[in-house]
Amino acid sequence: MRNAFCVTHFAKYFFMIMAREPENPILISGYISPIYFCNRAIETNELVGAMKNGRNITLLSVRRIGKTGLINNAFYQLNENKSHKTLYIDVFPAKNLADFVKIFSQAIVEDEHSKKGNTVKRITNLAKGIKASVKFNSFTGTPELVIGHQEPEEVQHSIGEIFKYLENQKQQYAVAFDEFQQILEFPEKNVEALLRSYIQQCNNVNFIFSGSNKHLLESVFGEYGRPFYQSTGFLHLNPLPIDEYAAFIQHHFQVKKKQIDLEMIKNCLQYFNVHTFYTQYYFNRLFERSGRKPIDKALMYEVEQLILKERENTYYSYRNLLTKTQFALLEAIAKETEVSQPTSKEFLTQYGLKQSSSVSRALQAMTDKSMVYHENGSYRLYDVFFEKWLQKM
Ligand SMILES: Nc1ncnc2c1ncn2[C@@H]1O[C@H](COP(=O)(O)OP(=O)(O)O)[C@@H](O)[C@H]1O
Numbered sequence: 001m002r003n004a005f006c007v008t009h010f011a012k013y014f015f016m017i018m019a020r021e022p023e024n025p026i027l028i029s030g031y032i033s034p035i036y037f038c039n040r041a042i043e044t045n046e047l048v049g050a051m052k053n054g055r056n057i058t059l060l061s062v063r064r065i066g067k068t069g070l071i072n073n074a075f076y077q078l079n080e081n082k083s084h085k086t087l088y089i090d091v092f093p094a095k096n097l098a099d100f101v102k103i104f105s106q107a108i109v110e111d112e113h114s115k116k117g118n119t120v121k122r123i124t125n126l127a128k129g130i131k132a133s134v135k136f137n138s139f140t141g142t143p144e145l146v147i148g149h150q151e152p153e154e155v156q157h158s159i160g161e162i163f164k165y166l167e168n169q170k171q172q173y174a175v176a177f178d179e180f181q182q183i184l185e186f187p188e189k190n191v192e193a194l195l196r197s198y199i200q201q202c203n204n205v206n207f208i209f210s211g212s213n214k215h216l217l218e219s220v221f222g223e224y225g226r227p228f229y230q231s232t233g234f235l236h237l238n239p240l241p242i243d244e245y246a247a248f249i250q251h252h253f254q255v256k257k258k259q260i261d262l263e264m265i266k267n268c269l270q271y272f273n274v275h276t277f278y279t280q281y282y283f284n285r286l287f288e289r290s291g292r293k294p295i296d297k298a299l300m301y302e303v304e305q306l307i308l309k310e311r312e313n314t315y316y317s318y319r320n321l322l323t324k325t326q327f328a329l330l331e332a333i334a335k336e337t338e339v340s341q342p343t344s345k346e347f348l349t350q351y352g353l354k355q356s357s358s359v360s361r362a363l364q365a366m367t368d369k370s371m372v373y374h375e376n377g378s379y380r381l382y383d384v385f386f387e388k389w390l391q392k393m
């Protein structure tokens, strides 16, 4: 038993050390440390400041700009200076309150497991409170809570128990609920009111509510009469500043002895609309494909082609999944890059789109499906690579 313990712990630290220095410094998933995270100093300070000064905060941006990364970066700082314990809860996979209970309690268990000492002893009360049993994952050695089916009243009771557990902790906590708008999909009634009442009571905890659906989140926190009305400040996350982002990328290439011109990076950032995920993905691939020779335009173009080719099957399949008007509309928006008046006569005529009413419907459907987003008065495609692919069609 002791040996097994040592092996899992050794493996854990081995991977932690290995994970600190990735082969490719342009990450496309996960978070390692501020070294691989570009800037966001102001936004990080804002989150850290909110947590330290007892304020809750709502973090908003379109998908894949960097909210989750920013939460990680702020939590890294809070953990470094040991001012707060941090809990990250990804609400996205939860379909109902029972799922929410599972994800939330599991995050607590994993956090407890990362501390020294007897994890099971520390989580006994929590497990009892939510009527869960503890088992150990045979691969990772992490304790897991097993919760059987619960009636709605029991689930509500469990939520209360989780917050009670947090309240009973001596430390200050920062808790992030990522993709929080997901709670609006829960079938139970009064979820907002229920959560709000517990959150309000937790004096040693501050909360970050983060989400990609601006419209929904703004209504949760900004609509008069709703339980969370004006209970948080807002932080809108914008794309990274081009100069800093370009310098960050060039620095990481240079560290690994790869030469790339700063202006070329900037042009490329502009081309990808500085959308963080797509930018990271592109430069991750460029890093992989480049050697000691200075990176030239031909290689940059080749990598773009490679990415579009890889995704081509998916993009072709959209043609079968979407209606003709929807696909034609996406193509038209892509060709314009952004469109402020998609139902104007000029736009419709230019792209051979028929009635404005069917285009309106298509636009709504594409927005609902997160193919298109509306920001600063214009419509744009979410997937920058899809946009580029359509532009080249
Ligand atoms: N400041 C940053 N520097 C480097 N990479 C970043 C930065 N912010 C986000 N990323 C990367 O961009 C991708 C999308 O970011 P993510 O935080 O998942 O976006 P969101 O939560 O807004 O959907 C991730 O792969 C992440 O690693």
Ligand SMILES: [Mg+2]
Residues within 6 Å of the ligand: 064, 067, 068, 069, 178
């Ligand atoms: Mg995210």
